[in-house]
Amino acid sequence: MSRVIGDIVESREQMEGAGVPVRRSIGNTHLRNLDPFLMLDEFKPNSLSERGGMPDHPHRGFETVTYMLKGASKHEDFCGHKGVINAGDVQWMTAGRGIVHSEMPAGDELVHGLQLWVNLCKKDKMVKPAYQELRDKDIPKVIRNGVTVKIIAGESFGVKSPVYTRTPSMYLDFKLDAGAVVSQTVPEGWNGFVYVISGSAMFGPNDQAKNGPAHCTLVMGPGKMMEVKNNTNNLCHFVMIAGQPIKEPIVQHGPFVMNTQKEIQEAIEDYHHGRNGFENAKTWRSSAKRR
Numbered sequence: 381m382s383r384v385i386g387d388i389v390e391s392r393e394q395m396e397g398a399g400v401p402v403r404r405s406i407g408n409t410h411l412r413n414l415d416p417f418l419m420l421d422e423f424k425p426n427s428l429s430e431r432g433g434m435p436d437h438p439h440r441g442f443e444t445v446t447y448m449l450k451g452a453s454k455h456e457d458f459c460g461h462k463g464v465i466n467a468g469d470v471q472w473m474t475a476g477r478g479i480v481h482s483e484m485p486a487g488d489e490l491v492h493g494l495q496l497w498v499n500l501c502k503k504d505k506m507v508k509p510a511y512q513e514l515r516d517k518d519i520p521k522v523i524r525n526g527v528t529v530k531i532i533a534g535e536s537f538g539v540k541s542p543v544y545t546r547t548p549s550m551y552l553d554f555k556l557d558a559g560a561v562v563s564q565t566v567p568e569g570w571n572g573f574v575y576v577i578s579g580s581a582m583f584g585p586n587d588q589a590k591n592g593p594a595h596c597t598l599v600m601g602p603g604k605m606m607e608v609k610n611n612t613n614n615l616c617h618f619v620m621i622a623g624q625p626i627k628e629p630i631v632q633h634g635p636f637v638m639n640t641q642k643e644i645q646e647a648i649e650d651y652h653h654g655r656n657g658f659e660n661a662k663t664w665r666s667s668a669k670r671r
Contacts, residue, residue, distance in 0.1 A: 382585040383566060383603035385574075387411065391422065391595045397434035397483075400425060405575055405597035407497070414571050414599065415625040416547045418442060418497040418637060422577070422595070425490050433484035436666050438658065439475035440647045441505040441637040443498040445551065446471045446483070447532065447619075449577070451491030457481035458664035461511060468516025470532050472543055476500070476507040478650065478657030482666035494575070494619065496551070501626045502639050504546050506657070512543055526560030526610075529553065534622075536564060549623035556581060556610040556618075564606045564620060572600040572622030574608075579616035582609045592618070 389410045391403035400423055405411065407419030433453075446453065448465050455471065456462035458480040465471050473479070485491050500507075514532075521530050522537040529536045533543045534550025541551075548570075556562065556579075566572050574583060575597050582589040583598055585607055592598045600606060600622070610616045629639045636647040646656075654662040 381603040382563075382605045382607050383572070383600040384584045384588045385590040385592070385598045386601050387599040388590065388592065389597045389599070391575075391597065396421070396423075400433060403595055406573070411597060411599070413499075413630060414573060415627065415630070416499040416549070416571070416623045417573075417621065418499050418630070418632065419495075420497075420575060420597070420621075421495045422493075422575070423495065424492040434482060435484070436480060436482045436664075437635055438478065438480045438651050438661065439635045440478050440651075440657070442475060442500050443546070444471075444473045444475065445496040445498060445532075446473070446493060447495075447553070448491065448493040450493070451489040452486040453491055453493070454484045454486040455481060456666050457509075458660040459509065463513070465513075466516070468519070470514045470519065470543075472512040472514075472533075474500075474507065474510040474546065476505070476509045476657070478661075479509045480658070480661050480664060484666075496621065497637075498545075498547050498549060498623065499626055499630065499637060500547060502628055505638060507546075509657075514543065518542075526557035527562045528555040529562075545623075547623055547626065550621065552620045554608070554616075554618055554620060556608065556616045558610055558613045558615070561607070561609045564608070565604060566600065566606050566620075566622045567624070568602070568604045569624070570622040571625050572606070572620070574598040574600070574606070575619050575621070577617040577619065579610070579614050580612055581616040581618070582611055583607070
């Protein structure tokens, strides 16, 4: 059965971090979460004055997936891990029991990218922090009949991503030329959505297809397949993301996502007192913060 698009939510711009404009789709008042996804931000500063980045901040209880479309971002954390995420690269970070890190622009080019927050089930929320980092050249890609797909997680056209997803997920970056069509399998029972980065296309079966314009989140209904047709004269660029719902309580306080209010209070206290995964939090400062 082909999936039909339900809600279409336009992302509204807001400021985050040190003055960075982001378009938040999942995580805003119209779409608080879509189990297992907690947030999706498209970040794209309009000028050098809006390149403030995301200075030192903590996380616990979920994963962040950073996908750079343009420019570069410098990442470092309180465990000594650091590096640069360049255009086309993906960083899949498991915050687990605790990470304090910074994400700051690198170089002179304005950045453009997406950050997705993926929830973790109760048994994984306190795992040791970990990273999966893929360079653009190492991410599988398929080009066929006007369709280009980059397989960040999951499978498309019989090609699988090497990324391990603790919360079973798929993350595909599609570019459809004018007139191109694609039918993508989405596991039955998974919650899914499309986020249109640029251009527009028709999403869903022919008799129920809905137009998806740029900067909109299209929530998928149930089914096994997502059909897309670019009926315009321009390229359509979008990501298709889906995941197996965790079906556990979600209690979120800023950068902490747990199952109960008590666990949130414990996370706040652990962070402030430097314990249970946050031992380095009280003394660590990123290089950007030390300037």
